Amino acid sequence: MHTSRWFAVGQAHASDRRPGIRAAEQALVGSDAKLLLVFCSEALDLPAIIGQIQTRSGGVPLIGCTTAGEIATTGPGDASLLVAALGGDGFSVGTAIARRTSGNLRAAGEHAAGCLTAVEDRPYRVLLLLTDSLAGNQQDIVRGAYSVLGSGVPLVGGCAGDDLKMTGTFQMHGDEVVTQSVVAAGIGSDAPFGIGVRHGWRKLGEPLLVTHSSGNTVYTLDDAPALDVYLERLRVPVPAQPNQEELARLAMRHPLGLSRREGEEQIRFISGGEAAERSLRCIAEVPQGGLVWIMEGNAASVLAATDAACHDSVAGLDGRPPRGMLAFDCIARRGVLGQQGIHAEIGRIVAIAAGAPIAGFYTYGEIARTSGMSGFHNQTLVVLSIA
Numbered sequence: 001m002h003t004s005r006w007f008a009v010g011q012a013h014a015s016d017r018r019p020g021i022r023a024a025e026q027a028l029v030g031s032d033a034k035l036l037l038v039f040c041s042e043a044l045d046l047p048a049i050i051g052q053i054q055t056r057s058g059g060v061p062l063i064g065c066t067t068a069g070e071i072a073t074t075g076p077g078d079a080s081l082l083v084a085a086l087g088g089d090g091f092s093v094g095t096a097i098a099r100r101t102s103g104n105l106r107a108a109g110e111h112a113a114g115c116l117t118a119v120e121d122r123p124y125r126v127l128l129l130l131t132d133s134l135a136g137n138q139q140d141i142v143r144g145a146y147s148v149l150g151s152g153v154p155l156v157g158g159c160a161g162d163d164l165k166m167t168g169t170f171q172m173h174g175d176e177v178v179t180q181s182v183v184a185a186g187i188g189s190d191a192p193f194g195i196g197v198r199h200g201w202r203k204l205g206e207p208l209l210v211t212h213s214s215g216n217t218v219y220t221l222d223d224a225p226a227l228d229v230y231l232e233r234l235r236v237p238v239p240a241q242p243n244q245e246e247l248a249r250l251a252m253r254h255p256l257g258l259s260r261r262e263g264e265e266q267i268r269f270i271s272g273g274e275a276a277e278r279s280l281r282c283i284a285e286v287p288q289g290g291l292v293w294i295m296e297g298n299a300a301s302v303l304a305a306t307d308a309a310c311h312d313s314v315a316g317l318d319g320r321p322p323r324g325m326l327a328f329d330c331i332a333r334r335g336v337l338g339q340q341g342i343h344a345e346i347g348r349i350v351a352i353a354a355g356a357p358i359a360g361f362y363t364y365g366e367i368a369r370t371s372g373m374s375g376f377h378n379q380t381l382v383v384l385s386i387a
Helices: 019-027 046-057 105-117 139-152 226-233 244-253 299-315 331-353
Strands: 006-013 033-040 062-066 070-072 075-077 080-087 091-098 124-131 155-159 171-173 176-178 182-189 193-198 202-214 217-221 256-258 266-268 270-274 279-282 291-296 324-330 358-363 366-369 381-386
Touching: 006 019, 006 070, 006 324, 019 033, 019 046, 019 080, 033 046, 033 070, 033 091, 033 182, 033 358, 046 062, 046 176, 062 091, 062 124, 062 182, 070 080, 070 331, 075 331, 080 091, 080 324, 080 358, 091 105, 091 171, 105 124, 105 139, 105 182, 124 139, 124 193, 139 155, 139 366, 155 324, 155 358, 155 381, 171 182, 193 299, 193 366, 202 226, 217 226, 226 270, 226 279, 244 270, 244 331, 299 331, 299 381, 324 331, 324 366, 331 358, 366 381
Parallel strands: 033 062, 124 155, 324 358
Antiparallel strands: 006 080, 033 080, 062 171, 070 075, 070 358, 091 182, 124 182, 155 366, 171 176, 193 381, 202 217, 202 291, 217 279, 256 266, 256 291, 270 279, 324 381
């Protein structure tokens, strides 16, 4: 392949013989690959898969993670494997891994960001992060990376999944399969990157003041128990003992939206409620003293956000067509869309990509920082277009 930059994607399934070889062969369309990205179900034999990919690639730098479903040009997948390859003289790449991060996620972000400081300087740069949302407050990872790179380098990525088991996710770096870790790729390019970030949720009612919170837990809203306020605003009976499954179904369509100075609200998925404290647990921090809204949405609003995120990312390429797209899509959005809706969503991404290959996965949280220190999202679609 005679071009300074190229991007290709390979796909295989658990039923395939040597799926790692199959997917890698499809992705490695050039002899000068600089980076491999691996997204796959935790149901696959991960060490065997990575060994097969490394055998075929000859040791090309690799990062990856397990998923809650895969996204490809061919449509949504489950129990499948995607390998995306990025190559050519127009790219330079460095990778990093921060192991056992739950004790200090900010330090993990700082370490991960260090991989970009050693990359050959090019006009355009981005840091790609794949993390374990079950290890703690992911916003701390973003803060750590920001402290190293500052405002000049955008951050993108997603939190690994485990097919909705919520028991443990895996990350991959080189020939290793790890857990509770952050893996990163710093990418320099001679051509632009474009990032789109949209969620499709609308404000419902008046804002609420977070009067008591700590980390991921919201204790009171407007000085009243957060769980009770949330349910009363949605006109749902307030039980003495909340049913966690029913609360999760309600939260999937009614997350919290955090006020921002500019742009859309940042979304926080409500992962549960505590009966004794009458509190709400979220996937990431909800700052005390901030304003939040209960949000609402449906399949139509989520699909409209898909179009907007893709168009925003392509617009960032300064008029150049995309060579490829990476999509990090929250599993909660998949739940809202349903099986028919996720096929429609990927069809829209494919149409806007205009022939460029697509790879991505359904996440437990999304990373996109293009301005400021905030950059962790829930129930959002993040799209990275590569020129």
